Amino acid sequence: GAGVSQSPSNKVTEKGKDVELRCDPISGHTALYWYRQSLGQGLEFLIYFQGNSAPDKSGLPSDRFSAERTGGSVSTLTIQRTQQEDSAVYLCASSIPALAGDTGELFFGEGSRLTVL
């Protein structure tokens, strides 16, 4: 597709279960980002990928959260032993890294809404 694709769009799970969220970035975009949007909060940075490597994982809230990216394309965000406070919308974005003259635009997907009961 032309845009960033995320799946599932909605996920309801029970506390303690593991979940996987998928992001398919725009073709050719080497940079990929995960953000979390909680109710009433702004967007919180989670992790950044350049190619397959993750030079910045500083935003991951705990060791229950992990992410990987394979082939410089699709990324998966995994949350183990989910807790109710993990309920949020998880947004993925991709971009061409900022270059001189680049708009620096991030292209966002529509997000995966996670509800932990």
Next chain:
Amino acid sequence: AQKVTQAQTEISVVEKEDVTLDCVYETRDTTYYLFWYKQPPSGELVFLIRRNSFDEQNEISGRYSWNFQKSTSSFNFTITASQVVDSAVYFCALTEMNTGFQKLVFGTGTRLLVSP
């Protein structure tokens, strides 16, 4: 640490009114980028503008205009003659210029409701 404050949680206006969305930021960096994104009900954020800290010129794009004032650390966004389609949540964001990637720090957003 970087911080972005959008004090207006929600604004309601009637179509054709002008509306200004406030954004105040904090950073110790001397070089940085400021952004505005729009989040319509569908959920995806749409890029509106990026401004670097060296450029304090105001910008106008159609009905949208932005006022960047370094002296007050503000980057306000004005919609002229608002339309129903402008209803969305608007986010202001900040990032360092020299990290090589867009680690954006977002405000909590302002929900704009434009009624007919």
